[in-house]
Amino acid sequence: MQQTGFTTNVIVGAAMALAFTVPAEALNNRSFVATTGSDANACTPTAACRSFAAALAVTSPGGEIVVVTSGGYGPATINQPVLITAIGIDASITATPGNPGLTINTTGNVTLTGLRLHGEGTASNGIVVSAVGFLRLYDVQVENFAADGIQFGVGGNLALYDSKITDCQIGLAVTNPSAKAYVHNSAFDNNSIAGAQVTGGGMMTIADSSAHYNNIAFYAEGGTMKLIGDRAVFNQVGIAASGTTDPQGAGQLYFADCLLSDNATSYSVASGGTMAGSSPGTTLLTPGQTPSGTLSTAITLL
Amino acid sequence: MQGHGFATNVICGAAIVLAFTVTAPAQNNRSFVATTGNDANNCSASAYCRTFAAALAVTNPGGEIVEVNSGGYGPATITQPVVITAVGVDASITATSGNGLTINTAGNVTITGLNLHGGGTGSVGVEVQAVGFLRLYSMQIENFVNYGVDFPAGGNLAIYDSKINDCGGAGLNVRNAAAKAYVHNTAFDNDNIAGALANDGGMLAIADSSRALQS
Numbered sequence A: 001m002q003q004t005g006f007t008t009n010v011i012v013g014a015a016m017a018l019a020f021t022v023p024a025e026a027l028n029n030r031s032f033v034a035t036t037g038s039d040a041n042a043c044t045p046t047a048a049c050r051s052f053a054a055a056l057a058v059t060s061p062g063g064e065i066v067v068v069t070s071g072g073y074g075p076a077t078i079n080q081p082v083l084i085t086a087i088g089i090d091a092s093i094t095a096t097p098g099n100p101g102l103t104i105n106t107t108g109n110v111t112l113t114g115l116r117l118h119g120e121g122t123a124s125n126g127i128v129v130s131a132v133g134f135l136r137l138y139d140v141q142v143e144n145f146a147a148d149g150i151q152f153g154v155g156g157n158l159a160l161y162d163s164k165i166t167d168c169q170i171g172l173a174v175t176n177p178s179a180k181a182y183v184h185n186s187a188f189d190n191n192s193i194a195g196a197q198v199t200g201g202g203m204m205t206i207a208d209s210s211a212h213y214n215n216i217a218f219y220a221e222g223g224t225m226k227l228i229g230d231r232a233v234f235n236q237v238g239i240a241a242s243g244t245t246d247p248q249g250a251g252q253l254y255f256a257d258c259l260l261s262d263n264a265t266s267y268s269v270a271s272g273g274t275m276a277g278s279s280p281g282t283t284l285l286t287p288g289q290t291p292s293g294t295l296s297t298a299i300t301l302l
Numbered sequence B: 001m002q003g004h005g006f007a008t009n010v011i012c013g014a015a016i017v018l019a020f021t022v023t024a025p026a027q028n029n030r031s032f033v034a035t036t037g038n039d040a041n042n043c044s045a046s047a048y049c050r051t052f053a054a055a056l057a058v059t060n061p062g063g064e065i066v067e068v069n070s071g072g073y074g075p076a077t078i079t080q081p082v083v084i085t086a087v088g089v090d091a092s093i094t095a096t097s098g099n100g101l102t103i104n105t106a107g108n109v110t111i112t113g114l115n116l117h118g119g120g121t122g123s124v125g126v127e128v129q130a131v132g133f134l135r136l137y138s139m140q141i142e143n144f145v146n147y148g149v150d151f152p153a154g155g156n157l158a159i160y161d162s163k164i165n166d167c168g169g170a171g172l173n174v175r176n177a178a179a180k181a182y183v184h185n186t187a188f189d190n191d192n193i194a195g196a197l198a199n200d201g202g203m204l205a206i207a208d209s210s211r212a213l214q215s
Helices: A002-024 A052-057 B002-023 B052-057
Strands: A028-033 A059-067 A076-078 A082-085 A091-094 A102-105 A110-113 A115-118 A127-131 A134-138 A141-143 A150-152 A156-161 A164-166 A170-174 A179-184 A187-189 A194-198 A203-207 A210-212 A216-220 A223-228 A231-233 A237-241 A251-256 A259-261 A265-269 A274-277 A290-292 B028-033 B059-067 B076-078 B082-085 B091-094 B101-104 B109-112 B114-117 B124-130 B133-137 B140-142 B147-151 B155-160 B163-165 B170-174 B179-184 B187-189 B194-198 B203-207 B210-212
Touching: A028 A052, A052 A059, A052 A076, A091 B028, A091 B059, A127 A156, A150 A156, A164 A170, A164 B133, A170 A179, A170 A187, A170 A203, A187 A194, A187 B155, A194 A203, A194 A223, A210 A216, A210 B179, A216 A223, A216 A231, A216 A251, A231 B203, A237 A251, A237 A274, A265 A274, B028 B052, B052 B059, B052 B076, B124 B133, B124 B140, B124 B155, B140 B147, B147 B155, B147 B163, B163 B170, B170 B179, B170 B203, B187 B194, B194 B203
Parallel strands: A028 A059, A059 A082, A076 A102, A082 A110, A091 A115, A102 A127, A110 A134, A115 A141, A127 A150, A134 A156, A141 A164, A150 A170, A156 A179, A164 A187, A170 A194, A179 A203, A187 A210, A194 A216, A203 A223, A210 A231, A216 A237, A223 A251, A231 A259, A237 A265, A251 A274, A265 A290, B028 B059, B059 B082, B076 B101, B082 B109, B091 B114, B101 B124, B109 B133, B114 B140, B124 B147, B133 B155, B140 B163, B147 B170, B155 B179, B163 B187, B170 B194, B179 B203, B187 B210
Antiparallel strands: none
């Protein structure tokens, strides 16, 4: 009996030593995950890991994680600068009920390419940004989260390119006076509150993007939003600026070269809010929609 | 003879039990198909299936189907919310009769990167009998007798970054008063009647797209 107990203690001790040595030394500049991998591996090209969480634990700050094969790699918290890149495959994260897909909490820069986040209607947010220097999201799909697709509530910079955010409450929510977000060639569909929304004094510029079948397509609830070359189609409200409900001040929305078509309400300006079409820049508002409120700068309507 | 009949009954019984156990437990949140797969597998990441039909049967509503490599995965009927994603591979469906995909669910369906081939004899590329929200991203649909995408149901449709060509009817036919379709960065080429057609009160908005060589 005593001998058995001794042996067990030795094994436990060895396991603990392993657990502590893994994050301390032998970090990879580049880690690999694959559906054929195992989290007991070192996440090298010849011994891939199975999950993002395991790969992050053995990757140097500023290093890279490569996704080798199509599959799901699990929710994760990113607390270091890192690049995660999936090209030519479907690299997915399916979040669990009540929890986010990715949490980002680092003062460094994070770049994510080609990830697909699935909320199954029960997970909370797709990506929660608790802290970041510069977050870049390229070719990302975020769908079916019970709360927001991307929740950016801290100071810092966000660039969102070539992405689609669907079936959430707010597709992209920017809610901090020190936050700046640039969105390009992205689509916001069927979000129950808004496709993209800025509040709390944040700044958001959206170019060459579309929002359709949302409650509100583009919404400056507080802070400023600029739209250029965007389309809002089939929403309850196309573009909206709120009044003085936000402690950081009323919403300001500026737009040029946009299409507002087949929304129940084309634009909505609450008392105290600012909404203006810039000149030059021709915006098309098709007939059949009801406006609400007064534009700060009149534009020619069809 | 009697012994043979008995053996047959036992086999039938086993098949029925199997059919019921497949749909009840052990469903995948994410199923995998590959040309190296087999429909007798459970469609997991280590035991791929061969066809969409088999993968759909073992995938949870709202789950995902991943195409591992390039090849044909067969016509299928989708009766549940699902996300089918092919990135970086040619994931094809050839339907020389009937429809490439038939969609009949109240839920949302998102399909990325499938290439549908009608061979000049298949009826419709994507026939939508019912859907909540159907999203088609990066699709190629070609050479069907009737329509590339036929949308006679109420519901929402979004088509992005796709090409629909050589269909005998319209590339896209939206024909329900409760249907709304948004089309973006998509090309309709050489479809016999029209590239994109809205009728019976359906609504269609098309942005940054092209239509060439129609009759």
